[in-house]
Amino acid sequence: MVDNKVSIKKIFDRIKRVKKFEEFKATYGLTPSDEKGSTKFAANFYKSDIVNYKGHVTGSKDLYSEVIAKTIINDNFIKDWLNLIPARPEHFKINHPNTDENVDALKITNRKEEILAKLLFYQGNIDGLGYIFDYQTPLKASRNDSYGKIDLLGYNVDDKCYSVIELKYRPSGSEETLLRCVLEAYTYYKLIDLKQIESTIGHDGIQELKKLSGYKHTNEAELVVLFDERSCAKEDGGAETNLMLRIDPYKPNTPSYPSKTVVSQQYKECQELINTSTRKELRALCEAILKQESKLKQIRFVVLQAQKVSKAPYKNKVDNWSENLDRLYRAETLLTISK
Structure with a gap:
């Protein structure tokens, strides 16, 4: 080059x-x-x-x-x-305990994507996605590094591999392209040392992972682009289908909705990737990534879904959480590109 x-x-x-x-x-x-x-x-x-x-x-x-x-x-x-090679000597030094947390802690950040990542971590097993054992996994070795954090790390029990998950969510509809999502997930995959999972102690999420039925440490992984299908206005059923009813820092238990229903950019592009030749070069890029990575099994494009329930899995893990905001998450793989 x-x-x-x-x-x-x-x-x-x-x-x-x-x-x-x-x-x-x-x-x-x-x-x-x-x-x-x-x-x-x-x-x-x-x-x-x-x-x-x-x-x-x-x-x-x-x-x-x-x-x-x-x-x-x-x-x-x-x-x-x-x-690219991993730079951080200890990815899992920061423990994310899967224990009680006050709703105020979820309001520290205004980034709803980070709050959603926490809720998925609290749920643990996400049907159709896998078991989530860490979120906001750090990659940088020093403050001067430009590396970000992995949104979610999971384990795919069916395919026996770790999942490097790039989560895209905005209450008003995420507008990031699938090209960005794939390149970001791939970059993070290159910067994470998955071998540290086996040797890490004192990390609650990893300790729970090791107890999981069917779990076995592996050097293989997958990239997962996880996204919302649409964010609905209240009159379009947002109370039942929206991934998260937006948390207002001043009214944390009051649901709110976008002014109009918006389909996410990722969902629109994924439909084109599946049904037309419009995104053939993106598919070719995914295939090229898999070809040059012997331990990378597949790239999955997954839509996250929610249903309103009376007892969410994190019900007893977030104090002062309103029942109006309870959600049970599941996922559906729209497309898998594999070797």
Whole structure:
């Protein structure tokens, strides 16, 4: 591969967004002296604005995301991800106890996606998805690292592998592209040392995992993109179907709804991936990722669903939680791309 400055610029050139290349280069410190094998591109590319572009390249019928996916494959940029290695010596030093918690603790962050991740962790076993044993798993070794956190880590009992789960959720409908989701999940997979699961002690989630019927430590994993189908207005049945009735920091037990029903970007693109050739380059990218990773079994696209119940699994784990907000989560795999 040629140096990062030249190779990366090709991607931006092909979608006619060269100015975005300059922004990306400045944000993540890429310089002309970056040598072959640098990890800066692969570690940060999923965060580039262009990865989340929708619509068509100016003067073309080609989708931005399809051109980017095709370029990553054809110009062999996908090989850059092979240079990524885990940096953090202890991913599971931070224990997430599956015990009682006051609803106030769920309001520390305004990011509803993080709150939903906690609720899935509290439920533990998610039918159609697997067993969730950790959330917000850290990847960075120092404050200066640009690495993020894995939304959810799970174990797929049926396929005997760990699940690196990228959760996408916004009460008003998530707008991130599947291209971003796949690249983010793949980047995190490269930065997590799954061998630490076997040796970790003092982490409640992992200790419960080891008691799970059918569990056996493995070096194999899958990528899972987990998303909402739609966020419904109250008149469209939001009280029964919405993944989470938005938590107002000042009125934590009062349900609220979007002003109109919105279908998530991931669900719309997944339907195109399944039913048309519109997303053929995205499928090819998934296949290329699997081809170069011997321990990666599959990539699953999964829709998360909820039903209103009188006794949610986390009912006794969150003090002051209103019954109006209780949910039981389950999942449905819409598409699996495997080797």
